Amino acid sequence: MTISRADCVALDADDPLKHLRDEFVLPDGTIYLVGNSLGAMPRAAAAATARVVEEEWGRQLVGGWNSAGWFDLPLTTGDRLAPLIGAGPGQVVVGESTSIAIVKAVSAAMGLRPGRRVIISDLANFPTDRYMVEGLVKALGGYEVRDIGVLDEVLGDDVACVLMSEVDYRTGERHDTAAVTAKVQAAGALMIWDLCHSAGAFQVDMSAADFAVGCTYKYLNAGPGAPAFVYVNPRHHARAEHMLTGWHGHAAPFAFEPGYRPAEGIRRFTVSTPHVLSYAPLNASLDIWERVDLGQVRAKSVALTSLFIDLAEELRAPYGVELVTPRDPERRGSQVSLRHPDGYPVMRALIDRGVHGDFRAPDILRFGFAPLYIRFADVYDAVATLTEVLEKEHWRDERYQRRLAVT
Amino acid sequence: MTISRADCVALDADDPLKHLRDEFVLPDGTIYLVGNSLGAMPRAAAAATARVVEEEWGRQLVGGWNSAGWFDLPLTTGDRLAPLIGAGPGQVVVGESTSIAIVKAVSAAMGLRPGRRVIISDLANFPTDRYMVEGLVKALGGYEVRDIGVLDEVLGDDVACVLMSEVDYRTGERHDTAAVTAKVQAAGALMIWDLCHSAGAFQVDMSAADFAVGCTYKYLNAGPGAPAFVYVNPRHHARAEHMLTGWHGHAAPFAFEPGYRPAEGIRRFTVSTPHVLSYAPLNASLDIWERVDLGQVRAKSVALTSLFIDLAEELRAPYGVELVTPRDPERRGSQVSLRHPDGYPVMRALIDRGVHGDFRAPDILRFGFAPLYIRFADVYDAVATLTEVLEKEHWRDERYQRRLAVT
Numbered sequence: 001m002t003i004s005r006a007d008c009v010a011l012d013a014d015d016p017l018k019h020l021r022d023e024f025v026l027p028d029g030t031i032y033l034v035g036n037s038l039g040a041m042p043r044a045a046a047a048a049t050a051r052v053v054e055e056e057w058g059r060q061l062v063g064g065w066n067s068a069g070w071f072d073l074p075l076t077t078g079d080r081l082a083p084l085i086g087a088g089p090g091q092v093v094v095g096e097s098t099s100i101a102i103v104k105a106v107s108a109a110m111g112l113r114p115g116r117r118v119i120i121s122d123l124a125n126f127p128t129d130r131y132m133v134e135g136l137v138k139a140l141g142g143y144e145v146r147d148i149g150v151l152d153e154v155l156g157d158d159v160a161c162v163l164m165s166e167v168d169y170r171t172g173e174r175h176d177t178a179a180v181t182a183k184v185q186a187a188g189a190l191m192i193w194d195l196c197h198s199a200g201a202f203q204v205d206m207s208a209a210d211f212a213v214g215c216t217y218k219y220l221n222a223g224p225g226a227p228a229f230v231y232v233n234p235r236h237h238a239r240a241e242h243m244l245t246g247w248h249g250h251a252a253p254f255a256f257e258p259g260y261r262p263a264e265g266i267r268r269f270t271v272s273t274p275h276v277l278s279y280a281p282l283n284a285s286l287d288i289w290e291r292v293d294l295g296q297v298r299a300k301s302v303a304l305t306s307l308f309i310d311l312a313e314e315l316r317a318p319y320g321v322e323l324v325t326p327r328d329p330e331r332r333g334s335q336v337s338l339r340h341p342d343g344y345p346v347m348r349a350l351i352d353r354g355v356h357g358d359f360r361a362p363d364i365l366r367f368g369f370a371p372l373y374i375r376f377a378d379v380y381d382a383v384a385t386l387t388e389v390l391e392k393e394h395w396r397d398e399r400y401q402r403r404l405a406v407t
Numbered sequence: 408m409t410i411s412r413a414d415c416v417a418l419d420a421d422d423p424l425k426h427l428r429d430e431f432v433l434p435d436g437t438i439y440l441v442g443n444s445l446g447a448m449p450r451a452a453a454a455a456t457a458r459v460v461e462e463e464w465g466r467q468l469v470g471g472w473n474s475a476g477w478f479d480l481p482l483t484t485g486d487r488l489a490p491l492i493g494a495g496p497g498q499v500v501v502g503e504s505t506s507i508a509i510v511k512a513v514s515a516a517m518g519l520r521p522g523r524r525v526i527i528s529d530l531a532n533f534p535t536d537r538y539m540v541e542g543l544v545k546a547l548g549g550y551e552v553r554d555i556g557v558l559d560e561v562l563g564d565d566v567a568c569v570l571m572s573e574v575d576y577r578t579g580e581r582h583d584t585a586a587v588t589a590k591v592q593a594a595g596a597l598m599i600w601d602l603c604h605s606a607g608a609f610q611v612d613m614s615a616a617d618f619a620v621g622c623t624y625k626y627l628n629a630g631p632g633a634p635a636f637v638y639v640n641p642r643h644h645a646r647a648e649h650m651l652t653g654w655h656g657h658a659a660p661f662a663f664e665p666g667y668r669p670a671e672g673i674r675r676f677t678v679s680t681p682h683v684l685s686y687a688p689l690n691a692s693l694d695i696w697e698r699v700d701l702g703q704v705r706a707k708s709v710a711l712t713s714l715f716i717d718l719a720e721e722l723r724a725p726y727g728v729e730l731v732t733p734r735d736p737e738r739r740g741s742q743v744s745l746r747h748p749d750g751y752p753v754m755r756a757l758i759d760r761g762v763h764g765d766f767r768a769p770d771i772l773r774f775g776f777a778p779l780y781i782r783f784a785d786v787y788d789a790v791a792t793l794t795e796v797l798e799k800e801h802w803r804d805e806r807y808q809r810r811l812a813v814t
Binding site: 136 | 429432434437439441446447448452453455460461463464465466468469470471472477503504505506507510514517530533534537538539541542543545547548581622624630631632633638648649650652653654657661662663665666667677678679680681682683684685688718755763767768777
């Protein structure tokens with residue numbers, strides 16, 4: 001390879017973020033390049049969760065809704081998360097899942113653009129984004145879902161909103177949110193960004209967007225099924241109303257009024273009882289993020305992914321491995337996808353050798369580089385293992401050829 | 408009082424469920440009659456949650472979706488919960504909140520009754536039930552929400568479904584689910600029961616109902632924000648489709664198909680990534696429930712609430728305390744509500760003396776009797792403390808008179 005392992009070890013020694021790796025639990029012998037699917041566990045998450053269970057629920061019981069701040073968790077956690085997506089306080093709520101967050105954002109956008117009956121959903125969105133819009137449109141009737149081909153060709157005065165992912169979950173391609181947002185808004189439509197593969201990967205800027213949604217269990221390391229977030233641009237706070245009008249979003253939740261009245265501001269985007277336990281690891285993770293310079297995170301991400309791309313390119317000629325992710329760092333997130341006709345068994349063989357990426361049908365191998373805990377030496381070792389798997393044709397092993405669902 | 412404390416202690420000694428109290432964490436000096444709002448913590452919940460965080464997430468990382476069974480948690484947990492509501496395996500999914508569960512059930516009922524444009528929601532439902540239906544109906548257009556006055560008068564051939572709570576959250580009144588279900592179905596409509604105040608309070612029977620929803624953090628003791636459940640009668644499994652069509656409910660979730668196809672059976676009522684951590688205490692709680700005879704639970708519940716009612720009735724003449732909950736045990740759940748014009752300061756004074764109930768505006772004091780951990784002596788002590796608060800007029804203390812939101 002064009003760079004030595006010793007060079008990579010030297011890069012790690014100079015890494016200004018190197019001290020953060022100790023904040024995470026990473027099993028021995030594992031190179032974990034799946035942080036773009038489920039982030040590693042912050043060491044502090046265990047104690048934080050135990051505290052909520054034993055100290056808050058166990059001792060404060062129902063009083064915890066006030067004394068432990070459970071009732072306001074969607075807002076207080078949202079305020080802590082906001083800087084990571086370029087938002088301010090009072091603009092983000094945390095709760096439910098990305099799928100539910102999409103219903104909130106799209107239904108609110110529909111209400112803000114009455115008469116416009118088209119919802120544009122990128123075919124490159126993660127499928128649940130499209131499925132949720134499909135369910136919503138089918139239930140409401142009179143709406144149409146249009147796929148993005150060339151954005152200029154599908155935008156028109158019948159479009160209520162556009163739902164697009166900043167970073168493509170398969171290819172790792174990053175879109176120019178400022179340019180797309182401006183184009184969509186120039187057509188009179190509202191822009192909703194899915195930030196699942198952006199938040200925590202680099203500094204996101206949603207100041208121009210209308211809405212954004214995203215999960216917290218990938219680069220934000222908040223654990224399996226951690227709550228999602230919704231950002232609403234403050235210019236819409238007075239008028240935006242979504243359809244999941246639960247009691248926590250009511251102007252007077254404890255007045256038990258017969259009819260719904262939305263709360264002021266972002267609180268109306270809460271729905272109901274927050275999943276209290278699931279906020280604990282997220283807040284433990286945000287304790288780390290508050291101490292991190294996002295410029296350094298991005299610089300390291302670009303360096304890690306560039307190194308991986310440079311090394312992986314050497315596998316093109318001998319083994320037919322193709323790069324899927326753009327070479328231009330500005331056009332990618334913190335993930336690199338490769339293509340190989342036997343991608344599935346290749347990934348199984350890699351995982352058996354301790355290098356964890358994942359596979360997306362039909363032929364894509366995904367590798368995520370979480371800058372808080374991935375090292376340059378990990379990149380080197382991952383490519384060395386991939387080279388060995390390809391060179392020795394380990395992937396032809398019969399057990400790797402069986403096709404299994406890979407999450 | 409007409410019964411002595413020693414009598415109550417004797418009743419506790421004979422209680423076949425008395426050994427279960429040790430399975431729960433109950434702070435010293437507290438009589439916790441708020442299990443109808445947030446159940447006490449099973450001792451095993453702490454270790455169960457820590458195991459999910461540290462062993463599953465920490466060590467298995469993204470592999471936990473398969474190896475730790477995360478992906479199927481909504482179904483496996485639903486199967487464990489099913490017997491408590493008189494349902495069978497493959498009929499219940501656990502996930503999200505009751506508010507979201509209502510959207511699933513009501514939107515599915517709408518689809519099963521096309522052309523019928525009225526949704527009946529009991530005004531006595533917990534407000535979020537009504538708010539969610541209101542949001543849904545407003546978004547869909549062309550539907551109408553009708554309140555229940557006299558059921559016979561509002562049922563008609565325009566009614567798609569009726570959403571009602573088996574036990575009224577304010578009064579503790581229990582409805583005859585069999586009779587109401589039969590009447591609703593005779594009118595061609597579908598019956599959706601809210602079991603928030605039923606599940607875990609007594610043996611529920613949903614075999615005739617069309618849908619049911621409920622939470623698990625009250626009598627089921629699964630912790631703050633624990634996931635909710637949806638029951639779908641198997642006769643609807645082939646045709647029922649709800650509007651929250653997320654990828655976990657897809658027939659082939661990992662095929663990443665462009666369009667939504669519902670999974671077979673109850674799985675289509677899942678939406679997206681389950682809040683994994685929040686299932687741990689629920690499963691710890693279900694370990695207890697699997698060892699419990701629901702007939703004994705109900706017998707003890709009736710005995711506890713009857714004792715409380717008998718003792719509280721003695722406070723009517725001297726202090727103007729009125730019984731809100733029906734005296735007939737068949738017509739109540741495991742909660743007793745009292746009315747007092749100064750209910751709020753009375754409850755504050757009670758709580759300061761270690762007797763925890765809660766208050767619902769304008770004048771209702773609620774007391775929940777979770778049969779797994781409440782003792783007859785607790786009932787005696789609670790009424791004795793209430794008597795003292797009323798007798799000595801502790802509640803006139805200025806600090807209790809301040810009106811604050813009580814969760």
